[in-house]
Amino acid sequence: MERTWNNKAWFMVLPVLLLVAFSAIIPLMTVVNYSVQDTFGNNVFFWAGAEWFEEILHSDRFWEAMGRNLVFSAIILTIEIPLGIFIALNMPKKGWGVPVCLVLMALPLLIPWNVVGTIWQVFGRVDIGLLGYTLRALGFNYNYVNDPFDAWITVIVMDVWHWTSLVVLLCYAGLVSIPDAYYQAAKIDGASRWAIFRYIQLPKMNRVLLIAVLLRFMDSFMIYTEPFVVTGGGPGNTTTFLSIDLVKLAIGEFNLGEAAAMSIVYFLIIMLLSWVFYTVMTAYDAER
């Protein structure tokens, strides 16, 4: 079929362009303007040039937070993507179990982020929390308030609990769209369970997996509310991720210029990594 080119169709995206301009582009421009100036409030600004960027790039605090964030995102993707696929593969495809599973899976996604943080903050407490108290009763020396390892485990388990459902629902949507004919052909060929997964289900889930990886990477790299509510970035700075550090810098220390420079570096890194993920996965898809 021959494609029809009509550039007037671009006018159709004008409304969304206006919306994005007000919600993203204009605020981003303001952040760029702030990043090259210093201010003490009252809309009075002093030119600083690239000083804030230099300060950020030479700051141990920034690179440590970046390292923590990258490790956190890597752990989250390593756990949530395979676990999400595994759960989606084992969910019922027909019958009364389907709506029950879908509702159960959607529940964690419906809870606001700060409420999730509060739930886990209480859940993990060793005096009144079910998790903390039980672990203590079983002989584990668990205390997320003063042990960095326990704080990390708590934040990771909380994120897995909150967001694996998203991966499950996306994979499930990919799985139910596979026509029965594929499975029948596989059965005739005597394909093993692994072969069906590797050559039918996984390729058919490729698109939704791309979305799942991108969403989970971006969300985990920008995570703020849940760890802030549970650990407040502590103990010490061990769970201070970039966004928590950014808020400390901008609101806690009212260092708006440096915070703006940090936001831009943070934004560029997210954009680069998202582009790499997207390109690698779409190139892999095109090869197939």
Next chain:
Amino acid sequence: MNLTWMAWTLPTAVFFITILMLLCGMAIWEYVSPGGNPRVGVLQFETTRGDRLFLSLLGSAFIHLAWLGLVGPNLWWALALSVVYAIGVFRYV
């Protein structure tokens, strides 16, 4: 309209006007030669003109940051390097 809250400066205004001009230029290029000129370059996957502009801008941002972090605050050399990089991207990617 009072835009003082946006804290505009001349260099940042020039920066954004340059980006806007680049986008307008790309739109005119697309109007004159539609289709985005897709091709497979050194990265071994298909890129359009838009992809090449995106790569040029993103790469230039990182060149400037790397220059600031590793060399020093004089960014004119980083700008020159970015222009060479962008020409390379449009020629070979």
